[in-house]
C-alpha cells in the first residue's frame with residue numbers, strides 16, 4: 001500500500017527519513033529557458049553540475065533495483081530531466097511503467113515545464129503517478145518572452161510573446177486537469193531579479209485558485225553563457241521574505257535542495273554509491 005506521506009519533497013517531515021531518486025532518461029527539451037545552459041541539467045528542478053549519464057528505460061529499471069538494495073529508505077522515483085520528461089515522452093512513460101510493475105508501492109513523481117504533459121495526464125493517473133511538479137514562472141506573456149528564448153510545440157517553433165502564450169496555455173490546462181484528477185501538484189517558480197521577481201505573489205495567488213498544493217520558489221542560479229549570467233542570485237533573506245508572502249496563498253516548500261536530474265538519496269545528501277550504480281547502469 002502506498003504511503004503518500006513518504007515523499008520527502010512534498011512532506012517536510014519525510015525529508016530526513018525518505019529518499020528519492022531521479023532517473024535521467026529524458027535528455028531532450030522543448031523550450032529554451034534563458035536561465036538554462038543545456039550543457040548542464042534542467043535547472044527547473046536541478047542544480048547545474050556535471051552532465052548526467054543518460055539511461056534507457058531498461059537501464060533505469062536495473063538501476064532502481066540495485067539502488068533499492070543499498071537504499072531501503074528509497075520511497076520515490078522521479079523523472080526530472082536532464083531535459084524535459086515530455087519532450088522524451090515515450091522513454092518517460094516506458095520507464096514509469098517498468099518501475100510501477102516492479103515496485104508497485106513506489107511513489108512516482110515527474111517534474112516538467114508543462115508544455116507537452118497534457119496528452120499523458122490520463123496515463124500518468126492510471127500509472128498512479130501521484131506527484132507532479134510544473135515549472136511556471138509568470139502569468140504574463142510579456143514577462144515570459146524575456147524568460148524563454150523559444151518554445152517548440154507540435155513541430156512548430158514559437159518565439160517572443162507567442163512562445164509565452166502557448167507555454168502558459170498548456171501549463172494552465174495541464175494543472176487544471178491534474179487537479180481535476182486529484183493529483184498532487186507542486187509549482188516551481190524560478191525567481192529572476194528584475195524579470196519576474198515582482199510577479200511571484202501573483203503566481204502564488206493564481207495557482208492557489210487552481211488548487212495547486214505547494215509552491216517552490218527557487219532563486220535564480222546565474223549560469224555562465226546564458227542571458228541571465230550577469231544577474232545576481234537572490235539572497236536567502238530575500239527568498240525567506242518571499243516565501244512568507246507565498247504562504248498567505250498556499251504552502252511554500254522551504255527545504256528545496258535544487259536536486260540534479262540524477263539525484264539519489266535523502267534531500268541534500270546525495271549518495272556517492274548511487275552515483276557509482278548509475279554509471280554502471282549506463283554501461284548495461
Ligand code: SF4
Pocket residue numbers: 029030031032033035036037038041042043044081082083084113
Ligand atoms: Fe533547461 Fe529545463 Fe528549461 Fe529545458 S525546461 S531549457 S532543460 S531549464
Ligand code: SF4
Pocket residue numbers: 009010020021022045076077078079080109110111131133259
Ligand atoms: Fe519529484 Fe522534484 Fe522531488 Fe524530484 S526533486 S522527487 S522531481 S518533487
